[in-house]
Amino acid sequence: MSGITARSQFSSLSVDLCTGVGFGRCTEPNLVSFERKFRDLGVSAERMEHLTPIMAIEESKTECAGLAGENAVDCKDQGPDGASVSETNGVLMSTVGKSTNIVWQECSVGKREREKLLQQKGCVIWITGLSGSGKSTLACALSRGLHFRGKLTYILDGDNVRHGLCRDLSFDAEDRAENIRRIGEVAKLFADAGVICIASLISPYRRDRDACRSLLPDSNFIEVFMNVPLEVCEARDPKGLYKLARAGKIKGFTGIDDPYEPPLKCEIEVRPTDGICASPKVMAEQVISYLEKNGFLQA
Numbered sequence: 441m442s443g444i445t446a447r448s449q450f451s452s453l454s455v456d457l458c459t460g461v462g463f464g465r466c467t468e469p470n471l472v473s474f475e476r477k478f479r480d481l482g483v484s485a486e487r488m489e490h491l492t493p494i495m496a497i498e499e500s501k502t503e504c505a506g507l508a509g510e511n512a513v514d515c516k517d518q519g520p521d522g523a524s525v526s527e528t529n530g531v532l533m534s535t536v537g538k539s540t541n542i543v544w545q546e547c548s549v550g551k552r553e554r555e556k557l558l559q560q561k562g563c564v565i566w567i568t569g570l571s572g573s574g575k576s577t578l579a580c581a582l583s584r585g586l587h588f589r590g591k592l593t594y595i596l597d598g599d600n601v602r603h604g605l606c607r608d609l610s611f612d613a614e615d616r617a618e619n620i621r622r623i624g625e626v627a628k629l630f631a632d633a634g635v636i637c638i639a640s641l642i643s644p645y646r647r648d649r650d651a652c653r654s655l656l657p658d659s660n661f662i663e664v665f666m667n668v669p670l671e672v673c674e675a676r677d678p679k680g681l682y683k684l685a686r687a688g689k690i691k692g693f694t695g696i697d698d699p700y701e702p703p704l705k706c707e708i709e710v711r712p713t714d715g716i717c718a719s720p721k722v723m724a725e726q727v728i729s730y731l732e733k734n735g736f737l738q739a
Contacts, residue, residue: 554634560591561736562631564624564656565727567640568649568703569666570695571681572673574717578666578710579640581720582727586636589728591737594630596623598641611692617648624652631660636736644694646701659734664727665703667711670695 524535534542567575583593609615620643630637643649653661674682685693692698
């Protein structure tokens with residue numbers, strides 16, 4: 441991360457946070473000092489991009505007690521996620537949700553080293569669209585096409601994930617948000633490992649997809665919108681779910697009695713041409729061309 445980028449990322453942190461860490465007001469020089477303080481603590485530029493507890497403070501009010509010692513402050517975030525950050529004896533301690541007194545462990549082998557080993561750049565390809573729009577078909581064709589090119593991928597399919605990681609979740613709005621949050625976090629780990637992660641799931645709500653995007657540097661999140669009309673998806677109905685939803689046997693089905701919010705600014709849009717849908721191979725090549733053009737298929 442460049443100094444300019446780092447400063448822009450931290451520019452909207454609350455005044456209270458800067459004050460609590462001992463920098464007074466959040467002026468530009470103090471933001472630079474704030475960034476330098478993290479570096480002095482041994483936090484790499486790469487990891488600074490993923491300091492979720494710090495970024496969580498961005499939209500919250502922070503109350504910081506005074507210094508408890510030369511190198512100790514106790515900052516408590518009152519944001520909705522309950523995150524807080526404190527520094528004790530030069531160690532950056534975090535509280536995230538119900539996890540307290542946790543420290544991010546750095547390692548000498550980072551994302552760049554893993555990408556160099558794999559000769560590719562880790563990223564998340566997020567395929568969204570109605571049921572029956574061809575998300576899983578594209579995901580599999582894309583994985584196969586990249587495999588032939590010697591690239592390592594992994595698919596996080598919406599239904600597959602609900603067989604294990606998310607088997608405790610329903611399809612109501614709250615659980616759908618949690619389902620997407622979990623998949624987003626797992627996808628971020630795959631990207632950090634240098635893998636091209638392909639997430640394929642309806643993910644109907646824009647804010648949930650945007651939350652996943654915010655977990656990564658923006659260029660590393662590639663949103664693919666399967667823009668296939670509802671009538672086409674319903675005519676396909678590969679799982680027979682539309683028929684059940686029309687009969688009232690499935691409630692809250694996306695496109696029938698629950699909304700789908702299309703992306704406003706996706707990186708890739710896949711749509712029929714003159715009413716004819718492209719073959720899986722052609723759709724996959726559209727995505728692969730994007731990856732090649734943007735340097736993801738080389739280290």
